[in-house]
Amino acid sequence: MSDGPALAVALVVLAVTLAAAVAHSRRLPQALAAGGGAALLVAVGAIGFTPALDALRALAPTVGFLAALLAIAEGARREGLFDALGALMARGSRGSPRRLLALVVVIASAVTAVLSLDATVVLLTPIVFVTATRLRTRSRPHVYACAHLANSASLLLPVSNLTNLLAFHASRLSFIRFAGLMALPTLGVVLVEWLVLRRFFAADLGRSRHFAGQTLAPPRLPRFATAVLALTLAGFALSSLAGIAPVWVAIAGATAISLPALAARTTSPLALARTVEPGFLVFVLGLGVIVAAASAAGLDSAVREVLPIGTTFPDLLAIAALSAVLANLVNNLPATLMLIPVAVAGGPGGVLAVLIGVNIGPNVTYVGSLATLLWRRVMHAQEADVELGVFLRLGALTVPAAIVTATVLLWLGLQV
Numbered sequence: 288m289s290d291g292p293a294l295a296v297a298l299v300v301l302a303v304t305l306a307a308a309v310a311h312s313r314r315l316p317q318a319l320a321a322g323g324g325a326a327l328l329v330a331v332g333a334i335g336f337t338p339a340l341d342a343l344r345a346l347a348p349t350v351g352f353l354a355a356l357l358a359i360a361e362g363a364r365r366e367g368l369f370d371a372l373g374a375l376m377a378r379g380s381r382g383s384p385r386r387l388l389a390l391v392v393v394i395a396s397a398v399t400a401v402l403s404l405d406a407t408v409v410l411l412t413p414i415v416f417v418t419a420t421r422l423r424t425r426s427r428p429h430v431y432a433c434a435h436l437a438n439s440a441s442l443l444l445p446v447s448n449l450t451n452l453l454a455f456h457a458s459r460l461s462f463i464r465f466a467g468l469m470a471l472p473t474l475g476v477v478l479v480e481w482l483v484l485r486r487f488f489a490a491d492l493g494r495s496r497h498f499a500g501q502t503l504a505p506p507r508l509p510r511f512a513t514a515v516l517a518l519t520l521a522g523f524a525l526s527s528l529a530g531i532a533p534v535w536v537a538i539a540g541a542t543a544i545s546l547p548a549l550a551a552r553t554t555s556p557l558a559l560a561r562t563v564e565p566g567f568l569v570f571v572l573g574l575g576v577i578v579a580a581a582s583a584a585g586l587d588s589a590v591r592e593v594l595p596i597g598t599t600f601p602d603l604l605a606i607a608a609l610s611a612v613l614a615n616l617v618n619n620l621p622a623t624l625m626l627i628p629v630a631v632a633g634g635p636g637g638v639l640a641v642l643i644g645v646n647i648g649p650n651v652t653y654v655g656s657l658a659t660l661l662w663r664r665v666m667h668a669q670e671a672d673v674e675l676g677v678f679l680r681l682g683a684l685t686v687p688a689a690i691v692t693a694t695v696l697l698w699l700g701l702q703v
Contacts, residue, residue, distance in 0.1 A: 294584035318566035321573025334580035355537035362544030366512035374506035428488035461527035472693035610644025
């Protein structure tokens with residue numbers, strides 16, 4: 288198939304796949320849409336079998352890493368880590384909604400960085416909602432903080448976001464160097480988020496008359512889960528120095544936290560299999576083939592025409608801004624798959640600027656990130672209101688300031 292028709296077919300398949308992910312329909316599950324779409328593109332000749340297989344091989348370590356992280360996060364939940372964090376927030380707030388928001392910002396940022404944004408959305412957000420409700424304060428500022436920080440605080444570590452995992456391998460940075468370059472941008476973004484959230488939800492946070500400060504017992508963090516997380520993070524940091532692929536460290540951590548639960552029969556092999564979300568993993572693999580088909584048919588050339596290649600501050604800011612726009616048009620995961628192969632020509636700085644755009648940018652719209660879509664479903668399950676107008680206004684206030692702040696700090700870090 289020639290490039291023109293191949294590109295057209297690939298873009299249609301991409302649109303259908305993303306629509307299936309957004310709709311979350313049982314009639315067309317996202318795994319079936321992506322897997323079937325990839326198979327269709329191979330069948331009609333929009334991408335050859337060998338290039339499709341190459342795309343799958345390139346994504347396999349990243350998908351394996353993601354599966355292991357999901358198992359670790361579920362193990363932490365099973366051991367009671369998130370319940371302990373809820374108790375810590377309730378006790379630490381001391382009757383102040385503003386102090387509770389500050390704790391949510393800190394804890395959501397830490398959970399996102401260490402256990403990935405999915406853990407913040409799926410595991411922490413319900414705990415935050417229940418904690419705020421239990422303390423009889425408005426939950427809106429705190430649950431919207433979870434949604435925002437799940438995206439924007441995911442800049443810090445390669446393990447914090449699937450987009451980071453994709454970029455990490457392309458950047459050829461060590462785990463420590465990646466974290467070092469992204470530490471100041473992450474701190475700057477979290478500070479922007481906190482300041483805007485305090486101002487934006489000032490009315491909700493000021494209603495402290497009915498906020499019941501309570502004397503609560505000190506929370507006890509589960510030692511085993513905390514130890515496994517600490518050792519896994521240390522393993523990630525040392526893996527680059529030892530020449531070990533980080534995926535093996537993640538698998539070791541997942542095994543360590545899962546085997547005792549299997550032995551005690553507090554979980555089962557089937558439950559563990561569900562934990563790693565095989566449908567989502569198939570979706571990621573299929574999406575990789577679809578984007579590879581579109582890129583080979585001309586999309587790659589189009590991206591090269593518009594994306595700057597350089598490490599000056601204007602170049603980095605343009606890369607971050609364009610990445611944010613594309614993430615909101617086609618979702619941040621396919622945007623990352625499209626942009627990283629081009630940005631890598633400009634070195635690690637360009638790759639990290641892409642991450643600033645695709646991680647922070649999705650806070651503008653629901654469709655920018657699969658995590659945000661998942662957050663909406665979590666909130667609906669809690670029977671909590673999610674207002675599109677509030678989300679859009681909050682995004683308009685935070686995203687531009689956060690992108691500029693993060694890009695300035697990244698540029699400064701690259702000069703060292």
